[in-house]
Amino acid sequence: MGSFRLCQCERMPASTELKCIIKRLQESPEACVGLMAGGRLKGIVTIETLIANLDSHSGRLEGSSALECASTSFVMTSGDVFFTDFLYENSSKSYDNIILTSSHGQISLVAKDTFRQILTFKNRRIREVLPVTSGVPALNEKESCLKALELLSHEEHPHVVSLGNDGPTGVVTRHDISRAIEMRQNLWDIRLVDVAQSNVTVLREDISAEEALFQLEGNPNRLIICEDSDGGVRSVVDIMQLRRALIGLLKPKKYEIAYQGVAQRQLSDILIERVMSDTMGIGVVALTPDLEIQYSNRTAKKLLGLSSVSLSRKSAYSLSHDIPLLENVVHAVGMLDPVSNPVVDLSNRTDFPSNYQTKLTGVWKNNDPSGFIVTIQNSTDVRLAEAKLRKLAYYDALTGLPNRTLLFERLNMEIRKSRRYNEEFAVVFVDLNGFKGINDRYGHRYGDQLLIKVANRFSNVLRETDTVARLGGDEFLFILPGASFMETAWVVSKKILAVLDEPIVLEEVTVSIDASFGTAYFPENGLTPEELIDFADQEMYESKRLGL
Structure with a gap:
């Protein structure tokens, strides 16, 4: 199972403080933390388990300890086990995560996108991975090879299936007939049964991918004949080609791989909001380069008179007519420059009290804007807030070094x-x-x-x-x-x-x-x-x- 996408799993005591685990996951979004007690894994904490434990109203974690925010629904297996063996051994179990162990005692978590594919694998049908064809011609095994040769002369038909009384008995190719001709002079005497490759396995296209893998495991035959629901021959494929295609069903799509990144952004937004709201008392509105509001904390919404309104994913352009601050933001964005003018003071352009300071700051990457932040705060606390904001944005929380x-x-x-x-x-x-x-x-x-x-x-x-x-x-x-x-x-x-x-x-x-x-x-x-x-x-x- 080592070919699956894995996330590193760091062991920590189950008594570890939750804030330490959150810090670890912020440093490495796709990592997970394994909570250990008595030498055994008691639970795992990931970005997803933290988000699942957030209160929908307050945005705070409901669990106060690491174990309360952990998932305990998992199965553990050796990283060297064959995937088919894993499916067979755990076919009757219900689990939310798969943990792989190594011979050195290390543990890894199967990435969530791959895990979702594994859960749905049992319901996938092999027809999903079969080549698209109009069918494969089939002839009675006692027919002359001349008829088969005529069908094989068309490029779209590289195979002809020979049929016996109980169904397919083999597969014939042009090469099989050519080899037989070299050995016999009379082509009329050569029948399909004489030249057909009989080392074949017959599968129905409507069986599950899981069942197909079970049947292919250790199968000595090279070719697979796939029948449709009516008993007709759908396709002929090489066994290794079919195995690779079935395993391919486990590869997550790009949008599924992006899921972890989305979860990390969600958690980062929540943690940033908590830090800014609870420890600084500063109003913050974060916008994308297209001026779509990514988040706004409680202080900002209170100052804007929008405490009960969700601003997330709304455009500053569409709201600018009703919210003077956003109107000023729309006009001031063009004034920002990463070198000469990284911050624009909006204090004199808003209707907030005179002791409030409002600033628009660009977040830059290679001189291109990757977003904008609006801050609103009582001017008496501005210096302290700016220092804390800069430290959050530019310095490592643990060592104090630049990040x-x-x-x-x-x-x-x-x-x-x-x-x-x-x-x-x-x-x-x-x-x-x-x-x-x-x-x-x-x-x-x-x-x-x-x-x-x-x-x-x-x-x-x-x-x-x-x-x-x-x-x-x-x-x-x-x-x-x-x-x-x-x-x-x-x-x-x-x-x-x-x-x-x-x-x-x-x-x-x-x-x-x-x-x-x-x-x-x-x-x-x-x-x-x-x-x-x-x-x-x-x-x-x-x-x-x-x-x-």
Whole structure:
């Protein structure tokens, strides 16, 4: 079952605080958390299980503990088991998730899109994957091969099925007849039964895909004759071709693969709203590049006099006549610029009290808008709110280092500067070795402490112009402006290795950890942030493979 799309599953104690699990899932949307107690898996938490536990009115999680927000409906099986064996062993069970285990004790979750395909697999019919044909000609097995040869002369008929008293007995091709002609002189004496390939299996096209797989498992015959509901021959297919087609029914469609991303966006919207509403007291309206309202929190709707109205997915254009703030947003969007004018102050254009400050901010990706945020707040709290907003948007919540968003902004700035002044710079991809073992052995609390201390040590070896960001998990990226090849490869690597040489104390536990590196240089190894990071990532894996 290892060919299915899987989601990494991180083990955590069942007593883990819910907020720690939410933080983990935000970092890796397609991951899941396995809650362990007494050495056994008690439940799994995913983006979907969290959303399922949200109160429809308050938007808050109904469960207060991780187990209350977990799914306990799952089956566990070895990742090495054949899919047909899995179906047979679990045919009478009801379950919402499939967990695969490895020989090393790791666990993975079959992705939700693939899981849905597995659930519906039993009801799919093999007619769905058979080639579209007008039927396959069939002749009595005692007929002369001349009749079969006439039918096979048409390109649309590569096969003729021979029929006995009880149904199909074999399949004849042009090659079968040609081989027989070479052995006998009199073509009239050659009958279909003499040349037909009898190593065939007959299936009805209306049987389920599951039943077909059961019948094909270990089947020695190469060809499959598929009959329609009236007993006519629908098609002739190779057994391996049919097996691949049946397994293909398990591959999720693109829109189903996108489901996890949609769930992540839903959860992110909810969590962002809770942070902004409950801890900052700031009104927030988020809009897409087309000015469709993605969400608006309670504070914003209260200030707009729309507490009982849902604004989600409505266009700012259509609402601008009734809501002066949105009318000003429509006019001000064109004034935004990622470099010269990233924020537009709308305070003097609204009918809010004078002590309220309203701003329109663009969210940019490669100088193109990926959305807009309107903030409304009492001006006495503006500085604090802006600092918190920036920290949420640009800094990793655990380590305080720049996150991916800020990293890409700084990489784009460095690329523009290096082009302007014809300079070089380097990026160094760092992956901690042994982090997962420490996390698994001592728990995520110690893993978090380790990442914080490593991040602090990395920050202490930087020059003022350097940047270190956390990419996610145990991966970090350094941006080193003006670094030449020799300087980067030797000096920086030596500094990073040196700070990891000293053991790290985590409460009562002392651990040691090292790292693997990969370096990329602008412009030799890439001209965009993505190209530079990919190259450095590949170099890091090669270094890890060689044990350097």
